[in-house]
Amino acid sequence: MSDVVETFRQDAEDAVRIVSGLLRRGEGGEAFRERRRRVSWTATEAGLLAPAFAEERGTAVRLRRGRDSLLIARDGDGPEALREAVREASRRGGGSPFLKSRGLERARAETEVPRGDEQERAAQLGAALHRALPDPRGISLMLRVASVTVSRAVVTARELVTCGTVRRLEAAGLLRRAHTARPFAFQTSAPWAPALDALARALADAARPVPAHRAAEGPVDVVFSPGAASVFWHEAVGHPLEAGWGERGSVLTRVPRAAVAPPGVFVTADPTRGDLPGHYLADDEGTPARPVALLTDGCVDGLVTDRRAAGGASNGHARCGDFRRPPRPRLSNLVVSPGRASREELLEACGNGLYVREISAGHADPESGRFTLFVESADLVRRGALGAPLGPFVLTSDVLTALRHLHAESGDVTHPASGLGLCVKGGEGVAVGGASPAILIRGLTAVRGRS
Amino acid sequence: MRAGTDDLLERLLAGARCDTAAGESAEAYERRGTSIEIVEDAEGSRLSVVTERGFALRLFRSGRTAFAASVPEAVDGLPDAARLLLGRSRTRRGVRAAGPVVGGGACTLAPPPAPDEKSARELLASFRSDLLAAGEGAVSLTEAILTTGARTERVATTAGRDVVFGSGTTTLVATVTGRTGAGSVSARFLASAARPGELPLARLAHHAVDRVLLPLRGRPLAPARGDLLLDPNVAAPVVGRLASAFFGDDGDALLASRTRDGRDAFAAPLFSLVDDAAVPGGPVKATHDGEGTPHARTVLVSRGIAAGRLSDAAAAVRLEQPPTGNAVRRAYTEPPAIGITNLFVDPSAGVPPLDLLRALARGFYAAVLLSRPEVDLPGDRFRLHAAGYWIEKGRATEAVSETLVEGRLSEFLRSISAVGDDLRFVPSGTGSAGAPTLFVPKWKGA
Numbered sequence: 001m002s003d004v005v006e007t008f009r010q011d012a013e014d015a016v017r018i019v020s021g022l023l024r025r026g027e028g029g030e031a032f033r034e035r036r037r038r039v040s041w042t043a044t045e046a047g048l049l050a051p052a053f054a055e056e057r058g059t060a061v062r063l064r065r066g067r068d069s070l071l072i073a074r075d076g077d078g079p080e081a082l083r084e085a086v087r088e089a090s091r092r093g094g095g096s097p098f099l100k101s102r103g104l105e106r107a108r109a110e111t112e113v114p115r116g117d118e119q120e121r122a123a124q125l126g127a128a129l130h131r132a133l134p135d136p137r138g139i140s141l142m143l144r145v146a147s148v149t150v151s152r153a154v155v156t157a158r159e160l161v162t163c164g165t166v167r168r169l170e171a172a173g174l175l176r177r178a179h180t181a182r183p184f185a186f187q188t189s190a191p192w193a194p195a196l197d198a199l200a201r202a203l204a205d206a207a208r209p210v211p212a213h214r215a216a217e218g219p220v221d222v223v224f225s226p227g228a229a230s231v232f233w234h235e236a237v238g239h240p241l242e243a244g245w246g247e248r249g250s251v252l253t254r255v256p257r258a259a260v261a262p263p264g265v266f267v268t269a270d271p272t273r274g275d276l277p278g279h280y281l282a283d284d285e286g287t288p289a290r291p292v293a294l295l296t297d298g299c300v301d302g303l304v305t306d307r308r309a310a311g312g313a314s315n316g317h318a319r320c321g322d323f324r325r326p327p328r329p330r331l332s333n334l335v336v337s338p339g340r341a342s343r344e345e346l347l348e349a350c351g352n353g354l355y356v357r358e359i360s361a362g363h364a365d366p367e368s369g370r371f372t373l374f375v376e377s378a379d380l381v382r383r384g385a386l387g388a389p390l391g392p393f394v395l396t397s398d399v400l401t402a403l404r405h406l407h408a409e410s411g412d413v414t415h416p417a418s419g420l421g422l423c424v425k426g427g428e429g430v431a432v433g434g435a436s437p438a439i440l441i442r443g444l445t446a447v448r449g450r451s
Numbered sequence: 452m453r454a455g456t457d458d459l460l461e462r463l464l465a466g467a468r469c470d471t472a473a474g475e476s477a478e479a480y481e482r483r484g485t486s487i488e489i490v491e492d493a494e495g496s497r498l499s500v501v502t503e504r505g506f507a508l509r510l511f512r513s514g515r516t517a518f519a520a521s522v523p524e525a526v527d528g529l530p531d532a533a534r535l536l537l538g539r540s541r542t543r544r545g546v547r548a549a550g551p552v553v554g555g556g557a558c559t560l561a562p563p564p565a566p567d568e569k570s571a572r573e574l575l576a577s578f579r580s581d582l583l584a585a586g587e588g589a590v591s592l593t594e595a596i597l598t599t600g601a602r603t604e605r606v607a608t609t610a611g612r613d614v615v616f617g618s619g620t621t622t623l624v625a626t627v628t629g630r631t632g633a634g635s636v637s638a639r640f641l642a643s644a645a646r647p648g649e650l651p652l653a654r655l656a657h658h659a660v661d662r663v664l665l666p667l668r669g670r671p672l673a674p675a676r677g678d679l680l681l682d683p684n685v686a687a688p689v690v691g692r693l694a695s696a697f698f699g700d701d702g703d704a705l706l707a708s709r710t711r712d713g714r715d716a717f718a719a720p721l722f723s724l725v726d727d728a729a730v731p732g733g734p735v736k737a738t739h740d741g742e743g744t745p746h747a748r749t750v751l752v753s754r755g756i757a758a759g760r761l762s763d764a765a766a767a768v769r770l771e772q773p774p775t776g777n778a779v780r781r782a783y784t785e786p787p788a789i790g791i792t793n794l795f796v797d798p799s800a801g802v803p804p805l806d807l808l809r810a811l812a813r814g815f816y817a818a819v820l821l822s823r824p825e826v827d828l829p830g831d832r833f834r835l836h837a838a839g840y841w842i843e844k845g846r847a848t849e850a851v852s853e854t855l856v857e858g859r860l861s862e863f864l865r866s867i868s869a870v871g872d873d874l875r876f877v878p879s880g881t882g883s884a885g886a887p888t889l890f891v892p893k894w895k896g897a
Contacts, residue, residue, distance in 0.1 A: 038784070039536075049543065051536035052518035054784035055525060056505075067495025074502045075522040088500065118535060140704075181829045246493035246593050248628075308494060324501045326490075363822075367593075367628050367637035372822065426596060426624060426639070 004035050004151040005162050011079045012160035020157035022061070022086050022093075028307060029063040030286055031085070031155040033077045034323040039118060040146035041125065043171070045136035048126055058323030061085040062285075063093050064308060071326045082155075121147070121192065128196040132203035139207060143173035143184060145199075147192075154286030161288075164281035168431060169195040170421060171203075180210045182376060182392070183360050187421040187431070189277045202418055205358075205377070211389040215378065221353035221442045222395065223346050223381065230417035230434030231359040231373060232441075233334050236399045237267050239425075240366045241294045241302070242317075243309035243329040251369035251399050252300050259299045261403040264339065265410075267295040269304050269317065271332035276416055276433030278332035285318040285327055292317065294334075304329050321428035331423060336436040339410035346440050348384035349407055354446070355379045355386055356395070369399040394447040402441055411437030459526050460560070460607060463508055466530040469609050473512065476548035478608045478742070480507040482783040486600025487566045491575055492593065498568070501600070505783030508533050514542030518786040545768030548608035549742055560615055563601035567647075571599050574647050581656035582627065590660050593637060594626040599647050604780075606743030614743040618736065621647045622878070623655070629663030636663045643878045645736035654875075658684055662819045665838035669850030672841060678814030679856060679894040680807060683875035683886050685817045685824075685837055690796055691877070691884030692826035693724070697751045697759070698789040699766030705828055706757055709861055716755040718864035723797040724752035726761055726777065733793030734876050734883040741780030741787035749775045751794075755865070763789050779881040790881030798887040801872030807890045809845040810869070814894070816840045821853055826860065833860045858895065866891045 019031050036056040042049040059081040060073040072089040074081055125145060133139060148170060152163035170187040186202045188195045224232055240250035252260065271280050271289035282288050285307050292315045293301045306318030306329045318327035347355065357377040364371035373395045380387035414435045422429035460481045467477035483504045490497040507520035510533040517540055519532035575597050582592050599621040607613040621644050628637040640659060644650045681689075696702045696709065710717050718724075728737045728746035739745055742764050751759045762770055763778035766789060779790030808816065818839035825834040834857040840847040871888030 041540075047541045049541050050516055050518065050786060051540050052520075052786050053532045053536060054507075054518075054520040055522070056784055057522045057525070058503075069495070069497045071497065071499040073499065075504055076524050078524065088502075092498075092500070119538060122536075142701075176829050179830050181827060244492070244494065324499065324503075325488075326497050326499055365637050367635050370636075426594075426626075427641075 005153060005165060008033050008077070008151070008153040008162070009160060012155070014079060015082055015155040015160060016158065018082060018086055019061070019155050022063070022090060023157055027063055027065050029061070030157070031082055032060040032062065032284060032323055033153045033155070034058050035077055035151045036322070037149045038146050040144055041122065043125075043129055043141060043143040043145050043173075045133060045139050045141040048122060051122065056322070059085050060323045061089040062326060063089055065093075069308065069326060073324045124192070124196055128200040129203070132200040133207055138177055140176040141173070143171050145169070145171040152280075152284065154282060154284065156286045161282045161286035163284065164279070166277070166279060166431070168277050169199065171199060172421070175206055177209065182206065182210065185360060185421045186418055187277055188418055189275060189279065189433070198418060211391050213380070213388045213390050215354060215390050215393040215446045217446055219443050220446045221350050221440065222444050223350050223353065223355045223440045224438060225355070225357050226411060226413070226415035226436050226438050227417040228356040228359045228375075229336070229436040229439045230334065231362050232439070233267055233336055233436055234331065234423070234432065234434055235362040235364040235371050235373065236402055237294055238269065238331045238334050239364050240369070240399060241300070241304065242331065243303050243305040245366050248367070250366035253303060256300055260400060261295055261298040261406050262408040263298045264408065265295055265298045265406065266293065266337040268293050268335045269332055270335045271316065273333045273335060273433070273435070276333040276435060277421070277431045278433040280332070283314075283316045283318045283327070284320045285314065287314045287316040287318065289316045289332070304331060319430045321430055325428050330425065330430050331432050333433040333435065335434070336410075336414065338412055338414050338437040340412050341409040342412060343438055345409070346407070346411060346438055347381055347386065349409070350381050350440055351384060353381045354390070355381050364399065370396065371399060371402075372396045395444045396447060397444045402444065405442040407440035407442065410439045413437060459506065459523055460605060463506055463526055463529060464607055464609065466527065467508060467510060467533075467609070468530065469510075471609065476511045476609045478509045478511075478548045478606065478612075480741075480780070480783065481505070481560055481605045482602055482780075483560060483562050484600060484602035485563050485565055486598060487568055487571060488596060488598040489568070489571055489575060490594065490596045507783050507786070509548070509786065510534060510537050511547045512537060514544060514546050515540045516546045520784045543765065545765035547765075548610040549612050549744065549764040549774075550608070551611040552614055552743060552745060554614065554745070560603050560605040563603045563617060566599045566601065571597050571647060574650065574652070578623065578625070578652045578656060581653050582659060585656045585660045586629070586664070589631055589664060590627060590629050592625060593628050596624040598622045604741075606741075612743050614739060616737070616739040616743070619645055620734075621645070621650060623650055625659060627659040627663050629660070629667055631664065631667045633667045636666050638662045641878050643734040643883060645734060658819065661838075665819060665850060666821060666852045669838060669852035672815065672851040672854035674855050674857070676893060676895045678811045678842070679891040680811055680814065680816040680842070681889040681891075682816070682818050682839070683871070683873055683888055684877065685820050685835065686796070686886035686889045687875060687877045687884045688820060688824050688879060689826055689833065689835070690724070690886045691791070691794060691879030692824065693828070694761075694791045694794055694880060694884070696828055697761050699760055699762050700769050702760070709828065709831065710757055713757070715861075716865060717752050717757045718755045719867040720755045721800045721870060722752060722755050722864060722867055723750065724794065725750050725797050726775070726791055726794045728776070728792035730793050730795065732874060732876065733795070733885065734878065735792045737792065740776040740778045742778040744774045744776040744778065746776035746792060747773075749777070761789055761791065763787060781881060791879065791884070792882045793876060793885060794879070794882065795874060795876065795885030796870060796887060796889070798870060798872050798874040801870045801887050804871040804873050804888040807869055807871055807888055808842065810890065811842045811845055813843050815851065815854060815856070816842050816847070817856060828860065831860050833857060833863060856894070863891060863894070866894065868892050
């Protein structure tokens, strides 16, 4: 896939001319090219089943006129696909596109067949699963593990902009023991070998027997591990600060510049972090990626936008799940500044409460500010020390209350979150990442979860 | 060559160069799809028109299988891709290309008909109007996404199968906001049908209004012992979560543990669970599955006793039964896997839901789910976060903003003492799940 972006560039001049010929006065728009390659395996406790290879190629032409937009998408990412999409967009949009080609025609594209080392990679994956589950007796595993590579480019009326090529290893599925089942989700942008090591560690952790202890229901002080804290920031701050929540906005956009968290808290949406899965060079409208401060020194600062919400002032967060859907303001990587406290100091400050290691899912209602986090792995905290491990439970609160009760000091190191994978909004998933220090929030509500 | 047809599928199957003497076989798949999506929100309207064609190949050899998929322009590379992956997969009995089916022999795949944008827009306008009328000024539609499309598919194998079929689907995703003096709540919900005209808009509007206003108008209810009445909108998602116990032979251990190897009933005697792609009112309407096998009506639980399994071609061989036609392809880029079509509780023994309400002496009527139901089959537990009404002597005495209904799943299923005749479906997994109103007397956790 390394040369896919170069392939996209082969007809750049023609493509730009075609797109600029499509647009009329008062219209904005662009074309979008995507190639997605996925090699996947079904991992069971007995080994790898059903290897699969899939390569998707797509082209979309998007027109914006006033508050309305039109997207025409079709399979193929070559010049002919672009011309056909432009013709259809013109037919529906009432324009007369300039389609004359200078004769540059890409050669018929071939499937990039998996390389010979794909077998070696499968063997390495099998070995990693064996390291994670050296004795799989009593465990039933059903995971889809995939190596995904996505290349994208946007053709505007002026230039062809490369969004970049993103590679990630992702795994999702179910892990069963005799009387329990737990979901497992993992993703990383690390290179292959370290990615497999990280997957093996995460799977080994997940395969531990589910503790019988349950969290007591009611108000509780909670220390979040760096990985779990990333999920909290994503749900509680990230989503409410995406543009596009309508005239009333969200619980956070309704209080611009307000101090909602303690001083010293800086939260940034940063797609330029190449080590995190939400990385890109330009967003899916061709706007260069750039960090956007969401909370600055505890105050609501900015929100992530696209061209529809902000016009030319878009800050490069227009994202789409694939070429079939129009881009909309979405999160990328949420990066939180570290504090100065060690984990032990946070536990000491917590006193009696919970230490959350892993959150498997979460959701937030930006209107009311209510959020829910599904905790998969946690420990009791008693007198400032870790106690018994706990079974799954649920944490809820509302965004403003939780941020108000955020402990002033946070952990001294940030870690990338491995459990933060696809963020699904309106049925459309985009890869996101996060890096956060450990945090302490007082007064969340624990509710018993899955047994 | 006719317009819209070519020989790419034949080329793909021939390119697999199967050595039948060595036990090799192949299956080629083609899908054509067209859909429109209309998004209406506070910032305007967005229209997306998608036209797609894709191919997939599965190679089989001695119980091994490998899959490869691509767009038409890259179809020639698929045999090599699949063959390269084939060597690393584990073997499993029954994995081979499927043979001919009745009604096969079709040879060309025409593009599906284009969806009608005008009627889709009218449908959205109608839903908005129904919602605003039902909400009486307290509810607004924040965002509505209507997707409607059709697809045609063809499956051909080296074992002689060659079948063409088509289907359609329409989905409505709405984000609804309710506001009262007590605050505001927004919620997103999803409905689907085979065709736009089959979406029950007025009923969806009323359900959406309940979903956002009940949490604002009622009072929380602490779990207490009482009768329990589950609206179809609450019961159907729970039914959908039972499906995995019936997926081929993979669910055998799970089902055995839930029924003590068949010595116990799975559910109450009036509970029958069926999967049927042709049931009236079912959102999925299709003639064949993703392997080209004709869909069948499959009874999974008959009068409370586990009686059947859903299968694809391979699982059917292992189960030594005819395939039920439940190999589902979510996309041409994914290999088929066992899934549901319309999975539902048979309402033929049902009574009008108002009769069930009148029979409720003292208990909770769960009208809407406030979050995804937790159903843990291995752990035999379930938990519903719901809103509704407290009922005494068949009459609603108080709105309930939220409560938890939880307990042992097996006990809940075996305690169902009556079902309604009001079967309704909700999207679930690869298809839809349906249930009528369910009545459970004296439940300890409601």
